[in-house]
Amino acid sequence: xxxxxxxxxxxxxxxxxxxxxxxxxxxxxxxxxxxxxxxxxxxxxxxxxxxxxxxxxxxxxxxxxxxxxxxxxxxxxxxxxxxxxxxxxxxxxxxxxxxxxxxxxxxxxxxxxxxxxxxxxxxxxxxxxxxxxxxxxxxxxxxxxxxxxxxxxxxxxxxxxxxxxxxxxxxxxxxxxxxxxxxxxxxxxxxxxxxxxxxxxxxxxxxxxxxxxxxxxxxxxxxxxxxxxxxxxxxxxxxxxxxxxxxxxxxxxxxxxxxxxxxxxxxxxxxxxxxxxxxxxxxxxxxxxxxxxxxxxxxxxxxxxxxxxxxxxxx
Numbered sequence: 515x516x517x518x519x520x521x522x523x524x525x526x527x528x529x530x531x532x533x534x535x536x537x538x539x540x541x542x543x544x545x546x547x548x549x550x551x552x553x554x555x556x557x558x559x560x561x562x563x564x565x566x567x568x569x570x571x572x573x574x575x576x577x578x579x580x581x582x583x584x585x586x587x588x589x590x591x592x593x594x595x596x597x598x599x600x601x602x603x604x605x606x607x608x609x610x611x612x613x614x615x616x617x618x619x620x621x622x623x624x625x626x627x628x629x630x631x632x633x634x635x636x637x638x639x640x641x642x643x644x645x646x647x648x649x650x651x652x653x654x655x656x657x658x659x660x661x662x663x664x665x666x667x668x669x670x671x672x673x674x675x676x677x678x679x680x681x682x683x684x685x686x687x688x689x690x691x692x693x694x695x696x697x698x699x700x701x702x703x704x705x706x707x708x709x710x711x712x713x714x715x716x717x718x719x720x721x722x723x724x725x726x727x728x729x730x731x732x733x734x735x736x737x738x739x740x741x742x743x744x745x746x747x748x749x750x751x752x753x754x755x756x757x758x759x760x761x762x763x764x765x766x767x768x769x770x771x772x773x774x775x776x777x778x779x780x781x782x783x784x785x786x787x788x789x790x791x792x793x794x795x796x797x798x799x800x801x802x803x804x805x806x807x808x809x810x811x812x813x814x815x816x817x818x819x820x821x822x823x824x825x826x827x828x829x
Contacts, residue, residue, distance in 0.1 A: 516781050518718065521709045525570045528704040530563050531697070532690040539681040539796060540567050540655065542775040544715065545722045548678025548768060549634055549654040551619075551800065558683045560657040561617055568613045569706040571715060573651070576608035577615040580622035586629035593642045604641055609633050610648065616656035620667050627673050630654065634676040651715065671759075671803065678768040679793070680800035682816075722778040727770070727785040730829035735773065735790055739766045741822045742802050748825045753818060756808035761801040769797045787828045795819050 519541065526537055536552060540563060543550040552560045561577070568575035578589060591607035608614065609630075616630070633639050637648045656677070658669070674680075686694065737748075743760030745753035773789045780789070799815040808818070 518710050518714050519779060522567075522570045525706055525709050526563065526566045528706060529566050530559055531693050532686045533559065533563065533683065536560070536563055536681050536683050537567075538776065538779060539679050540564065541779060542772050542793075543653055543655065543678055544571075544651070545719050545775040545778065546678060546768075546771040547651055547653065547719075548771065549656070549676055551674070551677040551680040552655070552657045552683055553660060553680060554657075554683030555660065558685070560683055561615065564613070564615045564655045564657075566706050570708060571710050571712070572708040573612040573712075575613045575615070576611040577617060578608050579617045580619050580626065582621060582623060584622045584626050586625055589626065590629050590633065590639045591641050602642070604644060604646075606641075606646070607639075609639060610646070612649065612651055612653070614652075614654050616654055618659060619656040620658040620669050624670065627670055631673055631676065634673070651712070674800045675762050675764050677800060679772060679796040681796055682799070718778075722775050725774045725777050725783055725785060727774060728829075731773075731785050731787065731790060732770070734787060734826070734829050735769045736766055737826045738790070738794060738822060739763075739769065739798075741826050742798060742818075745822070745825075748822070750821060750825050753821060756805055756811075756813050756818060757802060758805040759803040761798050765797055765801050769793065772797055791823055791828075794823060 522541070523537060530537070539550055539552075542548070544567070552563075554560055565575065565577075578584075587607065589607050590609050591605050593602040594605050595601075596603050619627075633648060633652075634654055637650065637652055639646050639648065654677075685691075739761050741748045741750065742757060742765075745751070745757060769790065772793045773785050776789045776793050777783075777785045782789075795816055798819050802815055802818060804813065804815065804818070
């Protein structure tokens with residue numbers, strides 16, 4: 515199935531220049547059925563990447579633009595009164611899809627965020643007295659703006675924990691940006707074709723689950739996550755004042771799954787410490803809660819994770 519993965523990447527590259535880490539994160543989310551959070555300033559093709567991925571697989575795709583006046587019913591649906599038979603009927607919202615793009619997710623109020631929690635975790639939606647299962651695969655791929663921007667807010671910790679990966683999307687290189695400008699100016703973006711099916715995706719998922727992970731690598735993952743909770747036990751006493759809360763058990767689960775997916779995307783049939791370290795920031799950066807002291811001293815999540823990676827012995 516490595517050829518299918520290569521074909522999917524080739525199709526996405528028709529409309530996306532560079533941003534390999536973002537594409538890898540999206541593919542890992544698909545393989546592991548994990549939700550993905552993309553953070554970056556506007557204009558970095560986050561929405562384009564998710565849209566292109568949906569087209570390559572022929573998935574049902576819905577996009578919701580999150581705004582301060584958005585209501586929970588705008589996402590999950592609502593009951594509508596039908597006067598013809600004096601009863602209520604269910605009008606399902608855009609969440610009933612395979613791939614939901616939650617655009618600028620951190621511009622909406624808390625009630626809307628809470629509406630997503632049930633469907634993200636349980637793959638089901640409750641409208642009135644009725645509960646509906648969501649068809650699989652179902653993934654939320656959300657984009658958010660840095661909280662320093664006006665009108666953007668921090669997402670609740672419980673919701674952040676439901677995202678398998680948080681990928682920080684940076685600017686393109688000069689060469690890549692020149693290529694983007696040329697393509698846009700000359701209308702040089704090609705049409706995306708469907709190159710894989712849901713059956714192909716399921717085969718890829720099963721093959722990724724078969725990737726071998728040694729017990730030492732499993733232990734390495736657990737050590738990394740525990741180091742966010744008890745940094746002093748790993749000779750990182752200076753970090754104890756900076757970390758309010760360490761990563762949850764979901765971090766261990768998601769790092770396990772994501773490392774295997776990354777190894778599979780590289781064409782390997784085993785996981786090495788390189789894959790674990792490669793994906794560690796994406797798994798941990800939204801789960802480690804920093805203290806006020808860390809923010810005051812401008813310590814970032816990535817800086818803390820780098821210190822942990824350097825301190826925990828590599829198997």
